[in-house]
Amino acid sequence: MDLSTVLTAIPFYRQDKEGNPAITSIENDHRLVTEGSIFICIQGFTFDGHTATKEAVENGAAAVVAERPVDVSVPVIYVRSTKRAMAQLAAHFYGHPTDSFHLIGITGTNGKTTTSHLIEEILRASGETTGLIGTMYMKIGDKMIETKNTTPESLTLQKTFAYMKQAGVSSAVMEVSSHALQEGRTNGTQFNVAVFTNLTQDHLDFHRTMEEYRAAKGLLFARLGNSFHASAPAYAVLNADDAASAVYEAMTAAHVVTYGIEKKADIQAKDIQLTSEGTAFTIHYPGGVIQIHSKLAGLFNVYNMLAAFAAGFVSKITPDTMKQALERVSGVAGRFELVPNESGVSVIVDYAHTPDSLINVLETVRPLTKGRVIVIAGCGGDRDKTKRPLMAQAACKYADEAIFTSDNPRSEDPVSILTDMKSGVSGEAYTVIVDRKEAIHRAIALAKPGDSVVIAGKGHETYQIIGQEVIHFDDREVAKEALADKKGGFA
Ligand SMILES: CC(=O)N[C@H]1[C@@H](OP(=O)(O)OP(=O)(O)OC[C@H]2O[C@@H](n3ccc(=O)[nH]c3=O)[C@H](O)[C@@H]2O)O[C@H](CO)[C@@H](O)[C@@H]1O[C@H](C)C(=O)N[C@@H](C)C(=O)N[C@H](CCC(=O)O)C(=O)O
Numbered sequence: 001m002d003l004s005t006v007l008t009a010i011p012f013y014r015q016d017k018e019g020n021p022a023i024t025s026i027e028n029d030h031r032l033v034t035e036g037s038i039f040i041c042i043q044g045f046t047f048d049g050h051t052a053t054k055e056a057v058e059n060g061a062a063a064v065v066a067e068r069p070v071d072v073s074v075p076v077i078y079v080r081s082t083k084r085a086m087a088q089l090a091a092h093f094y095g096h097p098t099d100s101f102h103l104i105g106i107t108g109t110n111g112k113t114t115t116s117h118l119i120e121e122i123l124r125a126s127g128e129t130t131g132l133i134g135t136m137y138m139k140i141g142d143k144m145i146e147t148k149n150t151t152p153e154s155l156t157l158q159k160t161f162a163y164m165k166q167a168g169v170s171s172a173v174m175e176v177s178s179h180a181l182q183e184g185r186t187n188g189t190q191f192n193v194a195v196f197t198n199l200t201q202d203h204l205d206f207h208r209t210m211e212e213y214r215a216a217k218g219l220l221f222a223r224l225g226n227s228f229h230a231s232a233p234a235y236a237v238l239n240a241d242d243a244a245s246a247v248y249e250a251m252t253a254a255h256v257v258t259y260g261i262e263k264k265a266d267i268q269a270k271d272i273q274l275t276s277e278g279t280a281f282t283i284h285y286p287g288g289v290i291q292i293h294s295k296l297a298g299l300f301n302v303y304n305m306l307a308a309f310a311a312g313f314v315s316k317i318t319p320d321t322m323k324q325a326l327e328r329v330s331g332v333a334g335r336f337e338l339v340p341n342e343s344g345v346s347v348i349v350d351y352a353h354t355p356d357s358l359i360n361v362l363e364t365v366r367p368l369t370k371g372r373v374i375v376i377a378g379c380g381g382d383r384d385k386t387k388r389p390l391m392a393q394a395a396c397k398y399a400d401e402a403i404f405t406s407d408n409p410r411s412e413d414p415v416s417i418l419t420d421m422k423s424g425v426s427g428e429a430y431t432v433i434v435d436r437k438e439a440i441h442r443a444i445a446l447a448k449p450g451d452s453v454v455i456a457g458k459g460h461e462t463y464q465i466i467g468q469e470v471i472h473f474d475d476r477e478v479a480k481e482a483l484a485d486k487k488g489g490f491a
């Protein structure tokens with residue numbers, strides 16, 4: 001379903017008893033302004049809302065929020081950051097909807113989507129009416145809504161929360177990106193639980209340094225437990241094995257619950273077995289131990305399950321309920337997703353698009369593979385360039401055969417992205433095939449029974465962004481096609 005169809009269906013008019021004009025909506029797109037809207041001017045990458053105030057007023061704006069002088073006939077509220085002001089205004093306009101349900105936020109470089117799905121399953125199993133906001137979609141109960149961002153901009157976010165409240169959601173889980181925290185998209189949102197997965201290199205185009213990146217994620221914990229609206233204690237759920245957790249622990253007013261494998265933690269996994277069927281381990285929690293047999297592969301997924309268990313634990317969900325929920329999850333789309341086939345080659349589509357996640361996936365595949373590991377990796381255009389050589393290094397070091405290819409080049413020349421990747425490796429063997437479809441076909445053509453082919457980067461995505469064009473592209477479909485086409489069979 002289209003997001004705007006859902007959101008425009010909800011009237012949230014605020015009337016003023018003293019005769020002031022009723023504010024009918026808050027808009028950051030002048031084309032959506034109607035009689036009584038507040039228009040918020042946002043300076044974007046392609047458009048500056050400050051240049052559209054005249055049109056916004058012609059469309060009926062009752063007031064304008066701006067960062068720089070604008071010349072209009074209606075009241076103007078000047079603020080330092082219109083994005084942050086928008087978050088607070090939106091939360092207020094929609095009546096602070098997050099006060100009405102239990103909200104769990106997840107931040108970290110990797111594992112947010114997986115952990116949020118595990119938590120959603122746990123919440124459902126405990127009888128909650130659930131909401132989910134994340135990279136793949138938003139969900140209200142079983143209703144799916146498309147999304148553009150991992151964490152939507154604040155207007156969309158607060159409207160969505162209001163819709164969740166109206167739909168009777170009792171517990172929700174959401175991914176909170178560092179971009180969103182930095183821009184204040186979640187200001188005005190009340191989290192009951194904040195979960196940290198891990199911090200490794202990514203997004204340095206936006207945050208510039210790892211310190212800034214870490215600090216941006218810290219905003220989720222710094223604000224936790226400080227809300228005027230808070231009616232219940234807040235919990236920070238931190239990964240004891242990640243160094244950033246100590247920083248977040250020091251800055252939060254919330255109760256801290258840790259999880260981990262290596263260092264001592266409140267929620268601890270022990271006796272871990274990684275098998276071709278998935279993972280088996282025990283979780284030691286305050287007051288008990290429980291055995292988990294999961295279909296999810298890889299040590300990183302043990303961390304994700306621990307994070308979800310810890311979030312459920314502080315949400316007062318019983319360990320037995322959580323066990324049932326965790327054991328039911330067979331996978332999350334595009335995360336270590338196996339492409340079914342009879343050839344004896346394991347073909348895995350995975351969303352790994354950071355050096356750390358690529359290493360994790362390849363390390364997981366290695367012991368499960370009798371033959372060679374062949375990887376296809378690329379890097380997105382208009383995004384963090386510093387990770388390109390590191391992705392190439394990871395591919396060459398952890399696989400037997402590496403093919404570098406395109407992965408959403410956007411406005412950049414795919415060849416120059418691949419050149420950046422190649423700068424990270426010298427002496428190692430790799431192949432460069434610019435066309436992703438051809439690269440997948442080549443990898444599968446090379447594979448013999450017992451080999452694994454890891455197609456990294458795009459996971460659940462069903463498109464490729466080339467220049468301004470968004471073309472249909474699904475790694476899973478192309479892999480199936482290549483498996484069917486393989487000339488000479490798999491002998
Ligand atoms: C690079 C970036 O942050 N872009 C975001 C930005 O787009 P933009 O700057 O191009 O916006 P713009 O088109 O210039 O418009 C600026 C303003 O003018 C308004 N406008 C525009 C046109 C017009 O005629 N009239 C008008 O009033 C727009 O409504 C907007 O308020 O503003 C849009 C609306 O809020 C966002 O959807 C968009 O996020 C894009 C999709 C994006 O990819 N963002 C990335 C950086 C991001 O946020 N990623 C994180 C993390 C992902 C991860 O963990 O991997 C995320 O949370 O998604």
Ligand SMILES: Nc1ncnc2c1ncn2[C@@H]1O[C@H](COP(=O)(O)OP(=O)(O)OP(=O)(O)O)[C@@H](O)[C@H]1O
Nearest residue numbers: 109110111112113114135300335350351352357360
């Ligand atoms: N806990 C983890 N630690 C390291 N890598 C992980 C972890 N969980 C998943 N991964 C790897 O990272 C990839 C992305 O996982 P997931 O989508 O859950 O993370 P994410 O944080 O939501 O990513 P994004 O912010 O880019 O949407 C997976 O396909 C897997 O390769």
